[in-house]
Amino acid sequence: MSGFSRREFLLASGALVVAVSTPAPAALLAADGALVSGALPAPGELDSWLAILPDGSVQACFGKMDMGHALEVSIAQIVAEELDVAVSQVALVMGDTMTTCNQGGASGSTGIALGAKPLRNAAAEARRLLLQAAARSLSADVGELEVREGVVSIRGRSTASVTYAALIGGQRFNAPVEWNKATGNGMDIKVQATPKHPSQYRLVGTSVPRRDVAGKVFGTRDFVTDIRLPGLLHARMIRPPKAGQTIAHVDEASVAALPGVRVVHEQELLAVVAEHEWTAVQAARALAVTWADSTPPTRWPGHEQLHARLRAAPALKREVTLNHGDVEAVFATATRVIEAEYDWPLQSHASMGPACAVADVRADQATVWTGSQKPHAVRDGVAKLLALPPERVRAVWVMGPGSYGRNDAGDAAMDAAWLSGRLGHPVRVQGTRWEGTAWDPKGPACAHRARAALDASGNVIAYDFTARGLSRVGVMFHEADPRDTLTGMALGMPLNSDLGLGAPAESYGFAAKRLAWEVVAPLQERYSPLRTSHLRDPLGPEVHFGSEQFIDELAAAAHQDPVEFRLRYLTAPRDLAVVRAAAERAGWTPHAGPRRERGPGDVLKGRGISFAQRSDTTVAVIAEVEVSPSTGRIWARRFVVAHDCGLVINPRGLTQTIEGNIVQGLSRTLFEEVHFDAEQVLSVDWASYPILELADAPETVDVVLINPTQAPPSGAGEPTMRCVPAAVANAFYDATGVRLRRAPFTAARVKAALKTHA
Amino acid sequence: MPTVRFQLDGAPVSVDVAPDTPLLYVLREQLGLSNPHFGCGLAQCGACTVHLDGEPLRACVAPAASVEGHAVTTLRGLGSPEHPHPVQQAWLEEQVPQCGYCVNGWLMTAAALLKHQPKATDAELRQGLAGLKCRCGTHLSILRAIKRAQLMINGGAST
Ligand code: FES
Ligand code: FES
Numbered sequence: 001m002s003g004f005s006r007r008e009f010l011l012a013s014g015a016l017v018v019a020v021s022t023p024a025p026a027a028l029l030a031a032d033g034a035l036v037s038g039a040l041p042a043p044g045e046l047d048s049w050l051a052i053l054p055d056g057s058v059q060a061c062f063g064k065m066d067m068g069h070a071l072e073v074s075i076a077q078i079v080a081e082e083l084d085v086a087v088s089q090v091a092l093v094m095g096d097t098m099t100t101c102n103q104g105g106a107s108g109s110t111g112i113a114l115g116a117k118p119l120r121n122a123a124a125e126a127r128r129l130l131l132q133a134a135a136r137s138l139s140a141d142v143g144e145l146e147v148r149e150g151v152v153s154i155r156g157r158s159t160a161s162v163t164y165a166a167l168i169g170g171q172r173f174n175a176p177v178e179w180n181k182a183t184g185n186g187m188d189i190k191v192q193a194t195p196k197h198p199s200q201y202r203l204v205g206t207s208v209p210r211r212d213v214a215g216k217v218f219g220t221r222d223f224v225t226d227i228r229l230p231g232l233l234h235a236r237m238i239r240p241p242k243a244g245q246t247i248a249h250v251d252e253a254s255v256a257a258l259p260g261v262r263v264v265h266e267q268e269l270l271a272v273v274a275e276h277e278w279t280a281v282q283a284a285r286a287l288a289v290t291w292a293d294s295t296p297p298t299r300w301p302g303h304e305q306l307h308a309r310l311r312a313a314p315a316l317k318r319e320v321t322l323n324h325g326d327v328e329a330v331f332a333t334a335t336r337v338i339e340a341e342y343d344w345p346l347q348s349h350a351s352m353g354p355a356c357a358v359a360d361v362r363a364d365q366a367t368v369w370t371g372s373q374k375p376h377a378v379r380d381g382v383a384k385l386l387a388l389p390p391e392r393v394r395a396v397w398v399m400g401p402g403s404y405g406r407n408d409a410g411d412a413a414m415d416a417a418w419l420s421g422r423l424g425h426p427v428r429v430q431g432t433r434w435e436g437t438a439w440d441p442k443g444p445a446c447a448h449r450a451r452a453a454l455d456a457s458g459n460v461i462a463y464d465f466t467a468r469g470l471s472r473v474g475v476m477f478h479e480a481d482p483r484d485t486l487t488g489m490a491l492g493m494p495l496n497s498d499l500g501l502g503a504p505a506e507s508y509g510f511a512a513k514r515l516a517w518e519v520v521a522p523l524q525e526r527y528s529p530l531r532t533s534h535l536r537d538p539l540g541p542e543v544h545f546g547s548e549q550f551i552d553e554l555a556a557a558a559h560q561d562p563v564e565f566r567l568r569y570l571t572a573p574r575d576l577a578v579v580r581a582a583a584e585r586a587g588w589t590p591h592a593g594p595r596r597e598r599g600p601g602d603v604l605k606g607r608g609i610s611f612a613q614r615s616d617t618t619v620a621v622i623a624e625v626e627v628s629p630s631t632g633r634i635w636a637r638r639f640v641v642a643h644d645c646g647l648v649i650n651p652r653g654l655t656q657t658i659e660g661n662i663v664q665g666l667s668r669t670l671f672e673e674v675h676f677d678a679e680q681v682l683s684v685d686w687a688s689y690p691i692l693e694l695a696d697a698p699e700t701v702d703v704v705l706i707n708p709t710q711a712p713p714s715g716a717g718e719p720t721m722r723c724v725p726a727a728v729a730n731a732f733y734d735a736t737g738v739r740l741r742r743a744p745f746t747a748a749r750v751k752a753a754l755k756t757h758a
Numbered sequence: 759m760p761t762v763r764f765q766l767d768g769a770p771v772s773v774d775v776a777p778d779t780p781l782l783y784v785l786r787e788q789l790g791l792s793n794p795h796f797g798c799g800l801a802q803c804g805a806c807t808v809h810l811d812g813e814p815l816r817a818c819v820a821p822a823a824s825v826e827g828h829a830v831t832t833l834r835g836l837g838s839p840e841h842p843h844p845v846q847q848a849w850l851e852e853q854v855p856q857c858g859y860c861v862n863g864w865l866m867t868a869a870a871l872l873k874h875q876p877k878a879t880d881a882e883l884r885q886g887l888a889g890l891k892c893r894c895g896t897h898l899s900i901l902r903a904i905k906r907a908q909l910m911i912n913g914g915a916s917t
Contacts, residue, residue, distance in 0.1 A: 068856035068894065209853065216858030217849045218842070219793035219833045223859065226792035278776075278783040352859040352893040353797045353805060401797075402857035402894045433798040652853070656899060660856055663895030686802035686891060695884040697897035 063103030070653020095397025105374030109715030244298025325512030334453030342546030354436030371400020410479030443535030540722030548726030608730025632747030665724030667692035767835030804863030
C-alpha cells in the first residue's frame, strides 16, 4: 500500500463536512497526510454533523467507532430514516478528530444508545430545512411535500420535484443547533425538528448488510498497520523484563553493526528506530541493556497467590451501591446462612495483533494514525504530551485489531507521537506479541464474597454481596492524559490512577439486601505490565460470575429450580421477560439441584442459566454443557440468549454481536488467566495465554431478540458477555454437582474439582 | 544483498534482501502488500498466512530464501471482488469479520483445507483449522461461512 490511504481522506473531504471555512481539496490532503486544519468541528453547527454532497449523497460525521458490530450501517440506517434517503446514499465519516465531534469513541456499548442521538436529531433538522427550501422552490406548503430517496415532491404530483442535491448539494446549511455542552458519550444536540416516531420506521429494524465486510475479506482496506508515509521510521519499544526494573545502562555499540539504527532513550523510555522494520526487530533483540532492580525489589504475589492477597489486602475504597433493610439484623435471625467466595483472574485484551500506531509530528502540529477505539482521547493525550493545542493535533482512527476496551493501542499512539517529535520523522511503532499480551492493561482480578440468610422455609431473607478486586481504573480507560499511558509513566509523569469497581446489576427483591464493592492496592504502582483498566464489559463477567452463581447456589439450597427461583425474586418486568423467554426457547425443564445427566462415554450433561442487566439492557443466557471428567474438557455446546436492548436497529448485526459476546465470554470463562510469578509476566503469547479455538466453539447460539419498540435502544456490544461465566458454571454444576468458584475452568482445574468431590 | 526470486500472485518478483528476513516483512515492506498481517511472529495465530505452492505457510517465520523459485499466493491472489474465491464469497455473505484482523489467516487456511477436503465434516473443520485465532470470537460465523463455501464448491450438494 503506497502512502497514506487516500480513501480515508476522500471520505473526510466532503465540501461542507468540517466546520472550517474552506476544507483543503482532496488532492492536497492526499499529498500531505499530516495536514491539520487548526479548527475542531463545532457541535453547535449542523454542518459539523451532516452534509449533502453535489451528487445527493449524505455524509454523516460520527464521533464514535464501529469496531465491526454493524454500528456503521446502523447509524446510516438511522440517518437515512430521518432524511428519507436510501441507506446506500449515506456514508459515515468516523474516527477522524478533524472531521468528527468528540462523542467519546467506542465506549460502554453506547454507540447507538447515545452515539446515534445527535445524528438522528441532525438528520431530522436537515430534512426540516431542506423541506422549507423545497417548499419555496416548488411554491408549495411544507405539508404538501413528501420525500423519497432524497427527492422532494408535491404529494400526488411527482412531476413537480426537486432533489436534496439541487437544493443544497455541496453547500453548507449554516444552521445552528443547540449543543448540550457535553463532550464524550453524553454529547447531544437539540433541534427544531421532531425526529420520526418509531411506528413510522421502514429502514430502522431491518438487516441492511454491513459495508465494512468486503474491505476486510478482499484485503482492499487499510489497517492501521498498513499506513505508510514518506520517510517513515520503524520503532520497537524496549520494556523492562522484570517487575519494577529501571534502566542502568544502554550499550548502543551493541546495535552499531545494524544499518541506520538509532537508540532513543529518556528516563525509562527506550526505543530502537530503523529505516526498515526487520532491522528494528533485530535491533530490539540485539540491544544490550543493563537493568537495575528497584529498591526494595518489586515482588508480585504470583497468580496462584493472587486471590489470597486480594482477600487479605485492606480496602482502599469501599462503596455500598445498594443498602436495603437492616441486613445485619436479619442475618442474626437466619435459620441458615449460605456463604461463598468467587475468584476471577487477571485477563489480557490480547488483541489479535499487538498495537501499532504511526505519528507525524511537526513543529506546530501532529497527526497520529491509531487503532485506538477512542481517537479523540488520543488527540487530547498527544496534545498534552507535546504541549500543542488540541486543534493542532489530528488523530485518525484506522481499523486495527479489535481493542475490547483499553488495550495497548493508546500506549503505541503516545509512544509514536513522542518518538516522532523527538526524531523529526514520521514514526511507526509496532508492538511485539509479548507486549500485546504481557504489557496491555489487564482486566482486574477479583475475589468476591457473598452470603445470604434463609429462613426455615427456605426463603431468602437477607442478601449481601461484596465485589472486591483490583481497580477498574488503575489506569484510565482512555489515553486522554499521557499519565495514563506507558509513555507518561516511563517519562516519570505523576500517576493518575483511580479506585473503582462495580456491583451486580440486577433487580432481585430480597427484603434485606446489600451490594458493595471494595478496591485493593495495585500489585505495582508505576509502569506495570499488570496495571488494570477496562476490558470488554468492564466488571461484567468478573462480578456476575460470582453473583449469578451465588443465586444458583441459593436456589439449590432452597431446593428450587434455578429459573423459578429467579422469577420469584426478580422485580423488573423486562428482567422477568428475558428469563422467561430464554427458558421457553431452551425448553427448560424445571429441576432442583444437579441432574447429572449422562451423555455418551463418560460425558455428563448440564444446563445453567444466568441473567444480568447492563444500563437499560437486560439479558438471560442459558448454557448447555458437556463435561468429560476424564479429560476435564467442558464443551459449551449450545447457548440460548434472550436479549432486550430496547428498539432493535439491525437484527442481523445485533445477533452476530451477541454471538461474539458469547464466544469471547466463553473463552474468558474456560481458558484465560494471566500467569505471573514474583517478578515476570509468564503469559506472553498465544501458547502461554491460550484463548478459545474453533474446536471449542459452541455448535449453536440461539438468540431471542425481544424488540420493545417503545423502549429506546440501550446497547448490545457488551451485556451478553457478563452472563456467560455463571451460565457455564451453573451448567457444570447441573452436570456434575460440583461448583467451580474460580475461573477459568481449565481442564486441569476441572479434573481437580471433580477429584476433590469424587 | 542477495536477490530472492519467486512468483507472487502469479507474477515474477525479485527482491534484494538478507536471506533470513522473514517473508512477512518482505511482502509487507519491500513488496507493499498489506494482507498478510503481523499477529504474533511466532507461528501461533495464522494472521500472516500465505500459500507456498498452494499450501498454507506462516510468513512470519519463513525465511525469505526459503521461497526462492516457488509460487507465493496472498489473499489478493486468492480472489478479488470481481472474482472472489468461494471462501471469500461465503465470508462476505455471512458477514463474518468483526475487526477483520484474523480474516487473512482463516481464508487462506480454509481455502487450502477445502481443496483437500471439500466435504470436511464439522468435526474435521474444527480440527483442521486448529491453531488459528480469532480474538473477536467470530467462530460461529466462520463455521457457517465454510459450510456455505462447501456448498458452492461441491455444486450445492450437501454433505
Ligand atoms: S503472525 Fe504469523 S502466525 Fe501469527
Ligand atoms: S474478527 Fe477480530 S480477530 Fe477475528
